[in-house]
Amino acid sequence: MQELIREARRLRADFPLLSQRHPSGHTLVYLDNAASAQKPKVVIDTFGRIFSTCYANIHRGIHWMSQDTTRLYEEARVTVAEFIGAASEAEIVFVRGATEGINLIAQGLRRILFQPGDEVVVTQAEHHANIVPWHLVAQEVPIRLRPVPLTPEGGLDLNQLRSALSAKTRLIAITAMSNVLGTEMPVAEVARLARQQGIPILVDACQAVVHHPIDVQKWDIDFLVFSGHKLYGPTGIGVVYMRAPWGEKLPPYQGGGDMIRQVTWEASVFAPPPAKFEAGTPPIVEAIALAEAIRYLGRRVGWDFIQTYEAYLTEYAEACLHSVEGLQLYGTARPKGAIWSFNIADIHAHDIGTLLDSAGIAVRVGHHCAQPLMEALGVPATVRASLAFYNLPEEIDRLVHTLQRASAFFAPAY
Numbered sequence: 001m002q003e004l005i006r007e008a009r010r011l012r013a014d015f016p017l018l019s020q021r022h023p024s025g026h027t028l029v030y031l032d033n034a035a036s037a038q039k040p041k042v043v044i045d046t047f048g049r050i051f052s053t054c055y056a057n058i059h060r061g062i063h064w065m066s067q068d069t070t071r072l073y074e075e076a077r078v079t080v081a082e083f084i085g086a087a088s089e090a091e092i093v094f095v096r097g098a099t100e101g102i103n104l105i106a107q108g109l110r111r112i113l114f115q116p117g118d119e120v121v122v123t124q125a126e127h128h129a130n131i132v133p134w135h136l137v138a139q140e141v142p143i144r145l146r147p148v149p150l151t152p153e154g155g156l157d158l159n160q161l162r163s164a165l166s167a168k169t170r171l172i173a174i175t176a177m178s179n180v181l182g183t184e185m186p187v188a189e190v191a192r193l194a195r196q197q198g199i200p201i202l203v204d205a206c207q208a209v210v211h212h213p214i215d216v217q218k219w220d221i222d223f224l225v226f227s228g229h230k231l232y233g234p235t236g237i238g239v240v241y242m243r244a245p246w247g248e249k250l251p252p253y254q255g256g257g258d259m260i261r262q263v264t265w266e267a268s269v270f271a272p273p274p275a276k277f278e279a280g281t282p283p284i285v286e287a288i289a290l291a292e293a294i295r296y297l298g299r300r301v302g303w304d305f306i307q308t309y310e311a312y313l314t315e316y317a318e319a320c321l322h323s324v325e326g327l328q329l330y331g332t333a334r335p336k337g338a339i340w341s342f343n344i345a346d347i348h349a350h351d352i353g354t355l356l357d358s359a360g361i362a363v364r365v366g367h368h369c370a371q372p373l374m375e376a377l378g379v380p381a382t383v384r385a386s387l388a389f390y391n392l393p394e395e396i397d398r399l400v401h402t403l404q405r406a407s408a409f410f411a412p413a414y
């Protein structure tokens with residue numbers, strides 16, 4: 001274990017922000033990774049290198065800088081395709097983030113798939129990004145969300161999911177890992193069920209993609225989305241995987257330059273996927289920097305380390321959190337990623353968040369863009385601590401120590 005901790009310490013040095021101090025002078029403890037992760041220097045430097053050495057708009061330029069930037073952008077697509085096990089880079093569409101990705105898929109399916117009365121089966125643990133786009137579809141074609149309740153431990157019961165499926169089910173759209181509870185959903189099993197019944201499946205991999213390798217072909221899924229900024233990459237870049245031939249079937253989400261084959265005053269003929277879905281100037285350097293983040297994870301960090309070390313941190317953190325008097329943990333189902341949501345007695349989550357911040361500890365408090373899940377848990381808000389491979393056991397100790405103080409200070413009536 002000591003060797004793993006030493007390795008985490010070495011990797012931490014790759015992240016300049018982690019050596020910053022809180023304005024109060026405390027050393028920073030960053031436990032808000034599920035909202036957005038910090039960036040390694042190689043990702044940060046990509047922006048400076050490209051903008052100051054060789055940068056131009058892509059695809060339509062004849063000069064060397066346009067050609068070179070185009071090459072890096074398209075190589076980034078190949079890197080992403082390999083990262084998630086896609087059969088071809090043509091199945092990878094760059095978007096601004098997972099939210100835009102689900103909207104792209106939802107609006108495309110609205111035009112070619114949904115009929116009034118159709119249902120989209122989701123879990124009770126979805127982020128608003130996998131709820132609101134379907135409500136927007138419902139304003140045009142009256143479809144309904146069919147949420148599958150979670151078990152009391154926060155897991156997904158396949159029998160419950162099976163009984164939610166019916167002749168009206170047109171799509172299954174599930175998160176692979178809850179951003180509130182950390183629960184990992186049984187995606188392969190759900191995909192098998194979907195396949196048996198001829199229902200397409202969309203997976204929101206925003207959280208899962210950070211904690212373990214993903215293989216879209218092994219999962220046998222139709223669509224997958226994730227955001228670059230949670231994967232140690234920049235903001236403003238996200239990925240949609242759409243298995244062929246969905247790219248041919250879905251209509252474009254937006255129209256403009258770069259996504260066409262021919263335009264006349266009367267009509268446009270669209271380019272083949274993925275260009276068809278990337279209207280206008282895309283987030284060029286962001287895509288290249290995302291590929292840099294993926295290479296950094298693969299070559300410098302490695303999944304073996306991430307999985308072994310995060311499993312250790314998870315067990316350690318959970319044991320420590322149990323020592324806080326009055327702490328209620330939400331979501332104990334296994335397998336689970338390094339995310340904990342909790343409350344302490346009836347202390348408001350925001351008070352705990354403020355106290356932690358004053359001690360230099362960054363966590364997230366609130367509904368975590370999952371209000372329906374909060375309603376199911378019967379709370380308006382939780383405190384959420386989420387870890388990355390650069391976090392250290394002593395940071396968990398500081399979190400727990402401060403929580404113990406909060407528990408004693410705000411709730412002395414035990």
Ligand code: PLP
Nearest residue numbers: 097098099127129179204206227
């Ligand atoms: N899905 C999940 C599970 C998330 O955790 C998030 C972000 O917190 C999103 C979707 C939305 O991601 P973004 O805001 O990057 O589009």
